[in-house]
Amino acid sequence: MRPDIDEALRYLGVRGDAPASLRAQAEALAQELTARVTPRFIWRPLPLRRTGDALLLGSMPLPGQSAARMLADCQQAVILLCTLGAEFDLWLRRLQARDLSAAAVLDALGSAYVEAACDAAEVEIGSRYPTMYLTDRFSPGYGDLPLPLQPALHAAAEARRIGLTCTDTHLMLPQKSVSALIGLADKPQAARIRGCAHCRISKTCPYRKAGTTCAF
Amino acid sequence: MKLIFLDGAMGTMLQRAGLKPGALPELLALTDPEMLTRVHRQYVEAGSDVIYANTFGANRRKLARLGHTVDEVVCAAITAARKACEGTDARVALDVGPLGELLEPLGTLPFESAVDMFAELVRAGVKASADLIAIETMTDLQEARAALIAAKENSDLPVIVTMSFEESGRTFTGCTPASMAAMLTGLGADAIGVNCSLGPAQLLPVLREILAHTHLPVIAKPNAGLPDPVDGHYDLTPADFAEAMAQAVEAGVSVVGGCCGTSPDYIRTLQERVGGLTPGERSITHRSIVCTAARAVTVDGVRVIGERINPTGKKRFQQALLENDLDYIADVAIQQEDAGADVLDVNVGYPGVDETVMLPRVVRKLQEVTNLPLMLDSTNADAIEAGLRVYCGKAAVNSVNGDGKVLTRILPIVKKYGASVVGLTLDEKGLPKTADERVTIARRILDAALAHGMQPADLWIDCLTLTVSAQQEQARETLNAISRVRTELGLQTVLGVSNISFGLPNRPLMAQTFLVQAMAAGLTLPILNPCQKDMMDAIAAHRVLCGEDAGCAAYVARFAGTPAAPAISTPASPAAGMTLAAAICRGLKADAARLAKDALASVPPLTLVEEHLIPALDKVGEDYEAGRAFLPQLLSAAQAAQAVFGVIQEKLASGGESVRKGKVIIATVKGDIHDIGKNIVRTVMSNYGYEILDLGRDVPPETIVEAAVRENVRLVGLSALMTTTLPAMEETVRQLQQLDNPPAIMLGGAVVTEDYAANLGCRYARDAKASVEIARSILG
Numbered sequence: 001m002r003p004d005i006d007e008a009l010r011y012l013g014v015r016g017d018a019p020a021s022l023r024a025q026a027e028a029l030a031q032e033l034t035a036r037v038t039p040r041f042i043w044r045p046l047p048l049r050r051t052g053d054a055l056l057l058g059s060m061p062l063p064g065q066s067a068a069r070m071l072a073d074c075q076q077a078v079i080l081l082c083t084l085g086a087e088f089d090l091w092l093r094r095l096q097a098r099d100l101s102a103a104a105v106l107d108a109l110g111s112a113y114v115e116a117a118c119d120a121a122e123v124e125i126g127s128r129y130p131t132m133y134l135t136d137r138f139s140p141g142y143g144d145l146p147l148p149l150q151p152a153l154h155a156a157a158e159a160r161r162i163g164l165t166c167t168d169t170h171l172m173l174p175q176k177s178v179s180a181l182i183g184l185a186d187k188p189q190a191a192r193i194r195g196c197a198h199c200r201i202s203k204t205c206p207y208r209k210a211g212t213t214c215a216f
Numbered sequence: 217m218k219l220i221f222l223d224g225a226m227g228t229m230l231q232r233a234g235l236k237p238g239a240l241p242e243l244l245a246l247t248d249p250e251m252l253t254r255v256h257r258q259y260v261e262a263g264s265d266v267i268y269a270n271t272f273g274a275n276r277r278k279l280a281r282l283g284h285t286v287d288e289v290v291c292a293a294i295t296a297a298r299k300a301c302e303g304t305d306a307r308v309a310l311d312v313g314p315l316g317e318l319l320e321p322l323g324t325l326p327f328e329s330a331v332d333m334f335a336e337l338v339r340a341g342v343k344a345s346a347d348l349i350a351i352e353t354m355t356d357l358q359e360a361r362a363a364l365i366a367a368k369e370n371s372d373l374p375v376i377v378t379m380s381f382e383e384s385g386r387t388f389t390g391c392t393p394a395s396m397a398a399m400l401t402g403l404g405a406d407a408i409g410v411n412c413s414l415g416p417a418q419l420l421p422v423l424r425e426i427l428a429h430t431h432l433p434v435i436a437k438p439n440a441g442l443p444d445p446v447d448g449h450y451d452l453t454p455a456d457f458a459e460a461m462a463q464a465v466e467a468g469v470s471v472v473g474g475c476c477g478t479s480p481d482y483i484r485t486l487q488e489r490v491g492g493l494t495p496g497e498r499s500i501t502h503r504s505i506v507c508t509a510a511r512a513v514t515v516d517g518v519r520v521i522g523e524r525i526n527p528t529g530k531k532r533f534q535q536a537l538l539e540n541d542l543d544y545i546a547d548v549a550i551q552q553e554d555a556g557a558d559v560l561d562v563n564v565g566y567p568g569v570d571e572t573v574m575l576p577r578v579v580r581k582l583q584e585v586t587n588l589p590l591m592l593d594s595t596n597a598d599a600i601e602a603g604l605r606v607y608c609g610k611a612a613v614n615s616v617n618g619d620g621k622v623l624t625r626i627l628p629i630v631k632k633y634g635a636s637v638v639g640l641t642l643d644e645k646g647l648p649k650t651a652d653e654r655v656t657i658a659r660r661i662l663d664a665a666l667a668h669g670m671q672p673a674d675l676w677i678d679c680l681t682l683t684v685s686a687q688q689e690q691a692r693e694t695l696n697a698i699s700r701v702r703t704e705l706g707l708q709t710v711l712g713v714s715n716i717s718f719g720l721p722n723r724p725l726m727a728q729t730f731l732v733q734a735m736a737a738g739l740t741l742p743i744l745n746p747c748q749k750d751m752m753d754a755i756a757a758h759r760v761l762c763g764e765d766a767g768c769a770a771y772v773a774r775f776a777g778t779p780a781a782p783a784i785s786t787p788a789s790p791a792a793g794m795t796l797a798a799a800i801c802r803g804l805k806a807d808a809a810r811l812a813k814d815a816l817a818s819v820p821p822l823t824l825v826e827e828h829l830i831p832a833l834d835k836v837g838e839d840y841e842a843g844r845a846f847l848p849q850l851l852s853a854a855q856a857a858q859a860v861f862g863v864i865q866e867k868l869a870s871g872g873e874s875v876r877k878g879k880v881i882i883a884t885v886k887g888d889i890h891d892i893g894k895n896i897v898r899t900v901m902s903n904y905g906y907e908i909l910d911l912g913r914d915v916p917p918e919t920i921v922e923a924a925v926r927e928n929v930r931l932v933g934l935s936a937l938m939t940t941t942l943p944a945m946e947e948t949v950r951q952l953q954q955l956d957n958p959p960a961i962m963l964g965g966a967v968v969t970e971d972y973a974a975n976l977g978c979r980y981a982r983d984a985k986a987s988v989e990i991a992r993s994i995l996g
Contacts, residue, residue, distance in 0.1 A: 160353075
């Protein structure tokens with residue numbers, strides 16, 4: 001598991017080719033990052049039930065259109081929690097005091113790394129359900145899936161086992177963390193989130209203007 | 217020594233009995249206490265000597281949402297547990313788990329709020345007649361500290377503490393077993409160990425490490441292996457679990473039980489397998505250790521204490537203290553860490569500075585930027601206590617002396633917080649002239665420390681250096697005293713060495729020679745400036761000669777490839793023809809600083825800023841906006857500019873004009889703690905000459921308003937990353953705009969848009985460069 005350097009460079013605003021020195025710095029830091037930090041994830045499948053208009057994951061209501069649309073074909077969904085952990089936050093804080101420029105690069109690499117860890121978790125989930133199809137993963141804050149769902153997701157998947165907490169303002173701590181839902185369906189699932197066709201800024205996107213994509 | 221059996225999992229048993237995932241199990245004490253009693257009873261019958269009441273998450277934060285009080289739930293839970301013990305000798309522990317919210321600096325919960333929440337739980341447990349307190353599943357050493365301090369301050373019950381470690385051998389927050397053991401032992405826990413996270417076999421290396429670092433009984437309460445995510449089933453059978461636990465007992469563990477996935481079957485099987493064993497013999501040596509969560513420094517050779525965090529004779533440092541410039545102090549710490557210091561002395565005593573406020577503030581700041589253990593250097597008992605209270609780990613205190621009044625004032629504080637302490641060999645009568653008298657005082661301090669329940673390993677004796685040009689015979693007395701304190705009392709020795717050379721030419725040579733002689737006499741903890749290379753070189757050589765540097769590896773690594781002489785190094789000259797502007801643009805910190813120093817000989821500071829520094833930053837800023845340069849390059853240039861400002865500040869500290877423009881407040885709003893964006897804005901703006909009052913993160917509106925009024929600030933920058941913290945941003949804007957003479961406000965952060973800012977009557981700061989433009993338009 002390692003962060004995608006190009007993705008991290010894109011987070012830093014690089015379009016097209018990055019300066020060689022910046023790429024070299026990112027690669028060196030990525031190496032240190034993978035040596036020092038092991039992302040942790042935990043996932044838990046729960047049954048989906050539909051009563052009237054309400055969609056329930058286990059005993060937890062999933063309000064809104066987004067969840068209903070994403071999970072339309074599913075009888076089960078997985079809660080996935082993933083974090084780089086508190087040691088990353090401490091490191092980033094220390095690096096900010098020493099070298100803010102390097103810290104900005106590490107910050108971007110951390111974002112790419114936690115996404116890579118989610119991808120690895122999805123592979124693991126897929127391997128446990130070889131006959132099922134996974135939906136795109138989506139998180140509280142996506143569409144109309146409310147952020148205040150966060151504490152319930154954390155409790156149901158036992159976030160504390162990976163050292164993940166949630167503040168009263170529904171911020172996840174440690175900072176490089178992802179909580180997501182992934183539906184399990186028995187027929188192939190169309191991409192609903194990933195790709196330019198589903199992106200709300202596709203008309204103004206600077207990457208598309210430059211003839212490329214953000215690769216998400 | 218007889219083994220003590222704890223219980224197994226409660227949560228696992230409750231889930232089997234039908235508890236829904238995500239439901240708060242603590243409420244069962246009120247809704248179904250019989251179910252709890254049944255589970256507890258099964259553990260008592262399986263052989264548990266101690267059962268944990270169902271109070272793991274019974275803290276105010278979790279219960280308040282459900283409309284119940286801590287007292288109510290704890291009382292019911294302990295009653296249910298007590299009932300299960302009827303007719304047996306089994307004891308009931310108040311179970312204290314993590315609060316579910318991260319403490320500062322990882323999160324926003326202040327240390328004292330955590331102590332307060334734990335204290336409420338402890339008092340409820342005492343009231344309900346718990347037999348002991350079991351703090352468990354901690355991953356943050358500072359939270360474990362808060363819980364243990366609350367337990368000690370609010371009860372006389374025995375306290376056992378277990379933390380959860382990962383396969384890396386550290387907790388989630390990077391705490392090592394050695395640090396955990398050193399700190400909890402010092403704070404007065406009655407037994408310590410591990411619980412949860414992994415199975416017994418994976419935790420064995422961690423247990424061995426803890427066993428080596430404490431004289432206390434050690435606890436193992438691991439999981440039944442690892443869970444399967446699909447069905448939640450743990451992979452060890454009771455027999456496998458007991459087999460692996462037998463190894464832990466053979467290693468010396470004397471308190472055993474189970475955590476997630478275990479059941480009464482596991483405890484019964486464990487009883488059968490290890491009940492007849494005697495815990496393995498432990499060779500316990502009391503080591504001299506100071507630590508932070510991630511780094512334990514064992515004094516088993518020469519360890520360097522950095523002396524630079526001290527205002528004495530340092531104008532720039534004094535200015536930083538008076539201006540509350542913690543970043544400068546943090547920088548001094550980082551330089552010493554990079555130069556090889558093992559421990560940092562922290563002295564903030566200066567006229568006009570309230571040490572009781574400043575010392576804890578500086579301790580918190582330093583613990584954010586460095587892993588090095590700290591030595592709190594003050595004569596003010598209140599300041600020492602305030603500093604020790606917030607310090608995470610095991611600190612040292614500098615100092616006590618042979619004066620009985622000082623000893624009775626300071627030693628109880630040192631003991632309470634489990635610190636080490638420096639004892640100066642002087643007393644109310646002054647500094648004795650002979651080695652004999654100094655050893656006598658050292659002995660007196662040792663007796664006092666022992667009488668306060670301290671270990672000799674935690675007393676470090678300073679035999680004191682006098683200036684050799686004034687009192688030549690005293691150098692021998694100091695060296696003799698060191699040698700005798702080591703051999704006769706077996707204590708660690710501390711010595712500030714640089715005073716030796718006052719008034720002499722070639723001071724570095726005298727100081728280095730004295731250091732070498734003192735180390736030969738038995739000095740283990742020299743206090744010096746680690747940035748002086750020749751002193752650190754001498755220590756590197758000493759480590760070879762005394763055998764500590766095995767195979768001369770560190771020595772070779774330090775010196776390989778460097779020419780032997782001359783000893784005086786000349787600074788490398790910057791590349792020919794490089795201008796200050798070019799050095800800044802390319803982010804070359806050292807070159808920029810050197811060129812600025814040269815330039816200041818002929819150019820006034822303000823001209824340097826206006827005509828060289830700012831145009832260079834503007835150039836990088838333009839490239840950034842045009843997509844020719846990127847954020848890290850913008851920041852590298854800002855850091856080079858910062859180095860130039862450092863040079864200017866150094867010059868201005870001795871009096872002179874100011875190059876500062878206007879004041880700007882920046883803050884991340886209440887509830888939000890993502891602050892790298894705000895920190896980037898701070899760095900870039902301050903290098904344009906603006907005086908930045910950075911109020912930090914998670915800042916309440918009132919604090920921002922108060923600072924804006926007090927400092928008469930004309931521009932306030934607010935940052936928010938999440939939609940859930942936008943209301944806090946709006947509230948802050950509202951309060952600021954209600955002022956008689958409201959400041960301009962700029963808003964930034966991931967969720968802020970131009971329209972959003974405009975609707976609130978604020979400016980939109982897209983990035984750091986845009987913030988500078990806004991400041992220019994308002995402050996010039």
